[in-house]
Amino acid sequence: MTDPTAQTPARLHGLLEQSAEAWGKGLVVVDSDLGIVLCNDRARELMKFPEGVGVVGQSFVSTLCFLALGADAATSEAREAIGNQLLPVIQQEPWSADRIETGGTVIEVGYTPLSGGGFVYTFEDVTEARLLVERNRRLARAHMVALANLAESLDTNAGDHVLRVARMAEEISRILFEQGEFPDILDGFFREQIGTASIAHDVGKIGVPDHVLLKPGPLDADERAIMNRHVDSGRAILEKASLLVDGALHIGLGIEIAETHHECFDGSGYPRKLAGDAIPLAGRIVAVCDVFDALSHRRPHKRPWPVRLAIAYIRERSGTQFDPKVVKAFEAVMEMRRRVILLRWEAPLRLGHPDIDEDRRGLVSLVNQLASAESLRDRSAVEMVLDEVLGHLHACFRSEEEAMRQGGYPDVERHAALHAELIDEVRRYRQRFVDCFGQPEEEGLAVYLCSWFQEHVREDGDFRHYLVIEDADPPKIASRSNGLS
Ligand SMILES: [Fe+2]
Ligand SMILES: [Fe+2]
Ligand SMILES: [Fe+2]
Structure with a gap:
């Protein structure tokens, strides 16, 4: 076998380039003096490098500008100037991020600093993989909607109700996040999952007999007790489902929501009379969305309330039935919807x-x-x-x-x-x-x-x-x- 250290630098460089091509990823290697050491064809093809960008032996500065701003900096002088301004933000920590090209191709860009100085950029077309994740996410959502429809009579239009609740729960979470509220809870996972997780909030109604579920008018005490059991049945149904799939994270959040969406902020709700922060945030958010949607849409026994009355109902119960911070975010959502x-x-x-x-x-x-x-x-x-x-x-x-x-x-x-x-x-x-x-x-x-x-x-x-x-x-x-x- 040949001693690899005896290879000429040119030969080693060629081997490295070929390996990178075989790997199927775009690769740009930059040394500690910001000189481009390697840039393979796949990188050029995926990132559509124009002339003067990604040239081996040249400075990485204008390539950095192209990576950050794409075609916006047309001339090489402009690229050089902007690239110099961007240099200080090159990080010490590795990262990776998706970049969506016009036309919908998704390229995963990876950055890895090298221990002896310099860094490596990798580029990979992950469109198919990301589409598969999206399809699975939609499938999970469709299954949850089917379950929600099954739990209530089809006449109640539960499918539409749960989709509206899901969207509003996502919007409220996003606004709370932007306002810096609940930073420990509102991570990316929570914001991504709360919509799908909220869909099964009333799945426990499957155990409520029709004469109670569809009764036109107020329930008596016994009927109310039967209806209130839907939260515990919902939790039990989803807990059982969660045993089948490890890692179906929306089901975990769904259990929390099914169990707590009728708790009140002042402790007067059911089933456990939890109060304030003891009610999981997801339950507090869905409580507002659920009541607002039920009020503002038609149900078998009632016409919809005008939106302004439904908003007033929620506002009046801020601090008693509902979390005031969630109510504030809900009002911001309604304001945004009015704008366009x-x-x-x-x-x-x-x-x-x-x-x-x-x-x-x-x-x-x-x-x-x-x-x-x-x-x-x-x-x-x-x-x-x-x-x-x-x-x-x-x-x-x-x-x-x-x-x-x-x-x-x-x-x-x-x-x-x-x-x-x-x-x-x-x-x-x-x-x-x-x-x-x-x-x-x-x-x-x-x-x-x-x-x-x-x-x-x-x-x-x-x-x-x-x-x-x-x-x-x-x-x-x-x-x-x-x-x-
Ligand atoms: Fe409910
Ligand atoms: Fe509901
Ligand atoms: Fe028509």
Whole structure:
């Protein structure tokens, strides 16, 4: 065998370069004088280095600028100047981070300082691996939604409710994190998992008999006791599931939520009358989201409350039922949702049928929330609103078509085909969005939905004369109906 130390530096360099290529990763090695010692083809290809960047024997400074800012610094002089400013931030600790290229390719960039001075950058295309993680995450979420639907009667639209609760729980967590609250609890894991974990908050209702679960009106003491047991059943169901999969972290957080989402901040809740910080933060967050959503949406026995009344209800109970910090973050979420208005709820959009109009109003609000998430480039929020939009469109269109059939509207089949077309379109858009980490190339969906909706309302005009409108009851405001359980 040849003595490796007897190899010429050029030969050793060549071997190193070949090894790096065989490894499949892009590699840039920089010595302690900031000179580029090695830069393989894979690095050039993945990072799309332009001329003058990643050149062996030259200074790393302009390559550093390109890595940090991409194509923004076009000339080599500008790159050199900016690179010099960036040098002090080169760290001593190794790190790795994902970089999303336009077009959606995800490149994992790794940095490792070398013990004798100098450092190594590695680049790897991890798009497939990251997509697999995303698909698994969506699958976990879909399973949780199916479980939530199973636990409640399908008539209660539990699927839509839990998705809305999940999104709001994520938004509140993000705001609390940005405000620097609960730094020991609100780590990346918590913020990523709370949405999926919250979905099963009422899974224990599977054990509640229908005559209690679907009772139209307040429960008596015995029925209330039966209903309240859903928190312990929920915990037991999820604990059992958690035994099957080590590392299904959202189930662990889900157990906490199922068990504590009816505890009150002042200790007057159930089942254990926990108070203040003794209630896990996830339970305190979901408590607010759950009650707000139950109030502001239709349930079998009640009309939705106007949003401002539902917000007032939550605010009035800050410090008693709810954690004041969580209520503050909830109000910030509601404020943000109000800010972007792409579509207004105005007379031409109304049909004069209370249920259909209520659905449409919900759709208008979702279109605005989608526009807001798109403008913030908040990927996770866009994805969650897309899920809600699809669920909502399904429900809206189903009841509209039902009302059309009931009223004997002759054009119902053609109209239903228009609905189906839009659902297909939104589903395809979501597929493209989920399967690509970059921004979709086409215009935002919110703008498309907005114009579709305005156009479609004209189609609905003829149908107005066939409407059968039953007596609309005013919103029922009960302080504690089973809708809030
Ligand atoms: Fe709920
Ligand atoms: Fe329609
Ligand atoms: Fe509950």
